Amino acid sequence: MERSFVFVALFAALIAVLGLVPSFMLITGVPISAQSLGVMLAGAVLGARRGALAVLLLLLLVALGLPLLAGGRGGLGVFVGPTAGFLVGFPVAAFVTGWITERWRSMDLALVAGVAALVGGVLVLYAFGVAGMVLAAGLSPVQALTALSAFIPGDIIKAAIAGVVTRAIWQARPDAVLSRAH
Amino acid sequence: MLALTLEQRSWLHAVPAGAKMAAVALAVVLVVPVTDPAVIGAMVLGVAALYGSAGAMALRAGLRLLRPLVLMLAIIMAWHLLMGEARLGLVICLRILGLVALANLVTLTTRLDDMMAVLEWLMAPLTRLGLPTGRLALAVALAIRTIPALSLKADALREAWRARATRRPGPQLAFPLVLLALDDATHVAEALRARGGLAATETTKQKRN
Amino acid sequence: MAGTGGIQLDNISLSRAGRPVLAPTTLRLDEQRIGIVGRNGSGKSSLLRVIAGLQAPDQGRVSVAGTDMQGDRKTAIRRLGILFQNPDHQIIFPTVDEEIAFGIRQLGASRAEARTRARAVLEAHGRADWAERSTQALSQGQRHYLCLMAVLAMQPAVILLDEPFSGLDIPTTLHLHRALDALDQQVVLVSHDPAQIARFDRVIWLEGGRIEADGPADAVLPEFSQRMQALGAQTPCWP
Numbered sequence: 305m306e307r308s309f310v311f312v313a314l315f316a317a318l319i320a321v322l323g324l325v326p327s328f329m330l331i332t333g334v335p336i337s338a339q340s341l342g343v344m345l346a347g348a349v350l351g352a353r354r355g356a357l358a359v360l361l362l363l364l365l366v367a368l369g370l371p372l373l374a375g376g377r378g379g380l381g382v383f384v385g386p387t388a389g390f391l392v393g394f395p396v397a398a399f400v401t402g403w404i405t406e407r408w409r410s411m412d413l414a415l416v417a418g419v420a421a422l423v424g425g426v427l428v429l430y431a432f433g434v435a436g437m438v439l440a441a442g443l444s445p446v447q448a449l450t451a452l453s454a455f456i457p458g459d460i461i462k463a464a465i466a467g468v469v470t471r472a473i474w475q476a477r478p479d480a481v482l483s484r485a486h
Numbered sequence: 487m488l489a490l491t492l493e494q495r496s497w498l499h500a501v502p503a504g505a506k507m508a509a510v511a512l513a514v515v516l517v518v519p520v521t522d523p524a525v526i527g528a529m530v531l532g533v534a535a536l537y538g539s540a541g542a543m544a545l546r547a548g549l550r551l552l553r554p555l556v557l558m559l560a561i562i563m564a565w566h567l568l569m570g571e572a573r574l575g576l577v578i579c580l581r582i583l584g585l586v587a588l589a590n591l592v593t594l595t596t597r598l599d600d601m602m603a604v605l606e607w608l609m610a611p612l613t614r615l616g617l618p619t620g621r622l623a624l625a626v627a628l629a630i631r632t633i634p635a636l637s638l639k640a641d642a643l644r645e646a647w648r649a650r651a652t653r654r655p656g657p658q659l660a661f662p663l664v665l666l667a668l669d670d671a672t673h674v675a676e677a678l679r680a681r682g683g684l685a686a687t688e689t690t691k692q693k694r695n
Numbered sequence: 696m697a698g699t700g701g702i703q704l705d706n707i708s709l710s711r712a713g714r715p716v717l718a719p720t721t722l723r724l725d726e727q728r729i730g731i732v733g734r735n736g737s738g739k740s741s742l743l744r745v746i747a748g749l750q751a752p753d754q755g756r757v758s759v760a761g762t763d764m765q766g767d768r769k770t771a772i773r774r775l776g777i778l779f780q781n782p783d784h785q786i787i788f789p790t791v792d793e794e795i796a797f798g799i800r801q802l803g804a805s806r807a808e809a810r811t812r813a814r815a816v817l818e819a820h821g822r823a824d825w826a827e828r829s830t831q832a833l834s835q836g837q838r839h840y841l842c843l844m845a846v847l848a849m850q851p852a853v854i855l856l857d858e859p860f861s862g863l864d865i866p867t868t869l870h871l872h873r874a875l876d877a878l879d880q881q882v883v884l885v886s887h888d889p890a891q892i893a894r895f896d897r898v899i900w901l902e903g904g905r906i907e908a909d910g911p912a913d914a915v916l917p918e919f920s921q922r923m924q925a926l927g928a929q930t931p932c933w934p
Contacts, residue, residue: 306683307675313625314671317632318664321640338657345664361625368601368626369489369593372633377554379490379593380507381586384514386558441562442578451561462657469661472789473668476831480668642784645749649777650798650849652768662787665831669783 308354308482315346315358316365320372336458337374340429343394344421344466347401349473351483355398363391389436393429400424405470405483413474413484418467425466426459489598490590492547496540498595503604506592513588523576530584536591544594551590552583559583602626621684632670639666701725702746702853702883707755709741709904716741718905719755724883730892730912731885732919733901734926739885740780742901743855746883747777760852772801776846777855781862782838791833791841792817792826798849816848836867843874856884860891889916 323339347355362372371378373391383391401417401424408416430452437448474481492499498506513529520526537545559579566575602623609619643662647655678684702724709717717738733739744750746757748764748771757764759774776798779785788794795813796806804812817823822844825833833841839859846854856875860868872891875882886892898915900908908915 306678307672309621309625309684310628310671310675310678311668313628314632314636314667314674316625316629317636318667320629320633321636321663322660324637324640338660341657341660345660349664349668361629364605365626365629368598368605369491369596370598370630371490375554377551379551379590380510381551381588381590381593384510384582384585384589385555386562386582440578440582441558442574443562443565447565451565465657465660469664472661473664476665476789476829477668480672639784642779642781643787645744646779646785647787648749648768649747649779650772650845651801652772653801658787661789662783666783 308350311350311480311482312354312358312361315342315350315355316361318342319346319359319362320365320370323372323374324376336455336462338462339374340394340397340425340459341462341466341469343398343429344401344425344463345469347398347403347424348405348417348420348466348470348483349481350398350402351406352399352402354482355402356395359395359398363394366391384440386437386440387433388440390429390433392436393432396432397424397429400428401466402483409484412471414467414471416467417470418464421463421466422460426456426463429459430456490547490551490593491597492540492543492594494541494543496544496595498536498540498544498591499597501595503592503596503600504607506596507604510585510589510592514585517581517585520581521574521577523573523580526577526580526584530580530587533584533587533591537587540591540595544591547594548587548590551594552587555583555586618684624684628674632667636663636667636670639663701760701881703758704746705756705758707745707752707757709738709745709750709752711741716904717745717752720906721755722899722906724881724897726896727881728892728895728897729881729883730895730898731883731901732887732889732892732898732916733907734887734923737901738904739887739901740857741904743777743857743883743885747775747855749777772798772849772851774851775853775855776849776851778839778842778846778857778859780858782835782842785842786830786838789829789831790826791828791830794830794841795845795848798845802849813848816844820844836863836870839863839867839871840874843871847878847880851880853881853883854878856882858886859884860886860888889920892916 319339319342322342323337343359346358349355350358366372366378367380367383369379373382382388401420404420404423405417408420433452434445434448437443437451438445441448443451470481474484479485517526517529537548559582563575563579566572566578606623609622613619640659640663643659644655647659704720704722706719706721707717708715708719731739731742741750745752746764748757748768751765759771762770762774764771764775786794788797792810792813795816796809799809799812800806814823814826817825825841830838830841859871863871884892892898893912893916895912898910898912899906900915900919908918
C-alpha cells in the first residue's frame with residue numbers, strides 16, 4: 305500500500321519535471337513539452353485510478369501556487385484561463401489511458417499503451433481542451449480545434465513514445481508497472 | 487523549488503487565504519454574465535489597481551505570469567474579428583485577462599502553507615467522516631520534496647545526452663527519468679514502511695491537532 | 696584518433712549565483728594520465744564539466760586538440776568523452792546496444808551502421824552477449840563498464856572521468872583500473888581519493904576553485920593526504 309501511494313506522489317513530481325525539462329521541436333517550429341507525455345505515462349504505468357490520482361495531485365500543487373505546468377506556469381490563474389479545459393481533461397486522460405491499458409492485455413504492451421495514450425491523452429484530452437475553449441473564449445469547436453491544430457502532430461508522436469516507453473519500463477521493472485501487476 | 491508567492495509582503499499577504507479564494511470564486515460568478523465591455527474594462531482596471539496597491543514587484547510578477555496568455559488572447563480576438571464580432575471578442579478577452587490576473591494575484595500574495603491550511607479546512611468534513619486525509623498532506627509534501635531532486639537528475643541526464651550528441655535532448659529521456667522516479671519511489675516506500683507506514687500518518691495527524 | 700589529446704584552458708573562470716566556483720585559470724594538459732584531487736565543493740567536477748564543454752565558463756576558452764569545446768560541438772564530441780559519477784544519470788536507453796549505438800549515430804553513422812559498430816565494440820570487449828540485454832538488468836559495476844564502452848565507441852582522444860570508483864566494490868574497482876590502464880586515450884580523472892591516482896603522470900590539487908598544487912603524483916599527493924588528515928582531525932570539518 306505504501307508503495308502505490310508513493311508511486312502516485314512521485315509520478316505527480318515526474319509529470320511536473322517532464323513539463324519543466326525537455327521540450328522538443330517539431331519541424332513545424334511548435335515547441336512541444338513532454339508534460340502530456342507524463343500524463344499518458346501516469347495512466348499507462350500506474351493504471352486508471354492511480355494515474356488519475358497522480359495527475360490530480362499535480363493539479364493541486366499547481367493550485368497551491370507552484371509553477372509546475374509546462375513553461376513554468378502555475379497558480380490559480382491557469383484554472384480560469386482559456387486552456388483550463390486541458391487541465392480538467394488531464395486526470396480523465398490519465399484515467400482513460402490507464403483503463404484501456406489495464407483491460408486490453410492480448411497484444412504487445414507498446415501497441416496497447418500507445419493506442420491507450422492516443423485515445424486518452426489525445427482524443428479525450430482534446431475533447432476537454434476544445435470544450436474549455438468553447439466555454440471560455442466563445443469560439444466554435446472548429447475554430448478552437450484549428451487554433452490548437454499545430455499541437456496535434458506532437459501529441460500523436462507523444463502517444464507513440466508513451467507506448468514504447470511503457471513497454472521498456474515493463475521490461476526493466478515488471479512489478480513497477482501497476483497497470484499490469486494484477 | 488520556489489512557489490510563486492512574492493517575498494516582498496503587501497497588505498494582501500495579510501488577508502486570510504480563504505477570503506481571497508472566495509473573492510476569486512465570487513468574481514467568476516459575477517463577471518461571466520456581464521456583456522458590456524465598459525463594465526469588464528472597469529473590472530480589469532480594478533484588478534490592475536489591486537496589483538498597484540500591492541507594489542511594483544507584484545505588478546511586474548503579475549505581468550510575467552500573464553505573458554503566456556498573450557498569444558492565446560490574440561488568437562481569440564482574431565477569430566472574433568474574422569466573424570465580425572469585435573465587441574464580443576473584446577468582452578471575452580478582457581474577461582479572461584481580468585479573471586486570470588485576479589486569480590494569479592491570490593497566488594502571488596498567499597504563502598504555500600496558508601494555501602495548505604485552506605485545503606485542510608476544506609477537507610475537514612471528510613476527515614470527520616473518517617477518510618484518511620492526512621495522507622493527502624503527506625502526498626503533497628512528498629511530491630514537493632521530490633521535484634527538485636528529480637529535476638536535478640533530469641539535468642544530469644540531459645548533460646549525459648549533450649556529452650555525446652549535438653542535437654537537443656529528446657523525449658527519449660523520459661525512459662530513464664521514469665525509471666529513476668520509480669526506483670526512488672520504491673526506496674521512499676520502504677523508508678515509510680520502516681517508520682510505521684501510512685497508518686501512522688493518520689494517528690500522528692490527530693495527535694498534533 | 697586516440698593519443699592526440701592536448702587540453703588547453705585559456706584564462707577560464709566560473710561563478711554560480713554570484714559565488715566564484717573556479718578562479719581564473721590557464722592550464723595546458725598534455726600528459727597521458729592526469730588526476731584532479733580536492734575536497735567536496737573544491738570545483739573538481741565544475742572544472743571537468745567546463746573542459747567537456749557542458750558548462751560554459753564565464754570567460755576564457757577551452758580547446759581540446761585545437762577544437763573549441765563550446766563553439767564546435769560537432770567536433771567536440773569526437774575529441775572528448777566524459778564518464779559521469781553515477782551510471783544511472785548517464786544511461787539513457789533501455790538496451791545495451793541502443794545505448795552504445797546512440798553516440799555512434801551522433802557522429803553521423805546510419806542506424807544500421809551504428810548498430811553494427813555497437814556490436815563490434817561489445818565483441819572487442821568480450822561482451823557480445825550483452826547486446827540485447829536491458830541496461831537496467833545489469834549490475835552497478837556492469838553499468839559503469841557499459842558507460843565506458845559507450846564513450847569508447849565514439850573513439851575520442853580524451854576521456855574525462857568524474858569519481859568513477861565511488862560506490863564500486865574492490866574487484867570492480869580493480870577491473871575498472873585495468874580497463875583504464877589499457878586505454879590509448881588521454882585520461883583526466885577526478886577523485887577525492889589519492890590512492891586512485893597514485894601512479895598518474897600529473898596531479899592537480901584544487902582547493903576552493905584555485906589550483907593549490909600541480910605536479911607529478913608523488914610530489915603533490917603526500918602533502919594533499921597530510922592536509923586532508925589534519926582537516927579530518929579538526930571538528931567540525933564540513934566546508
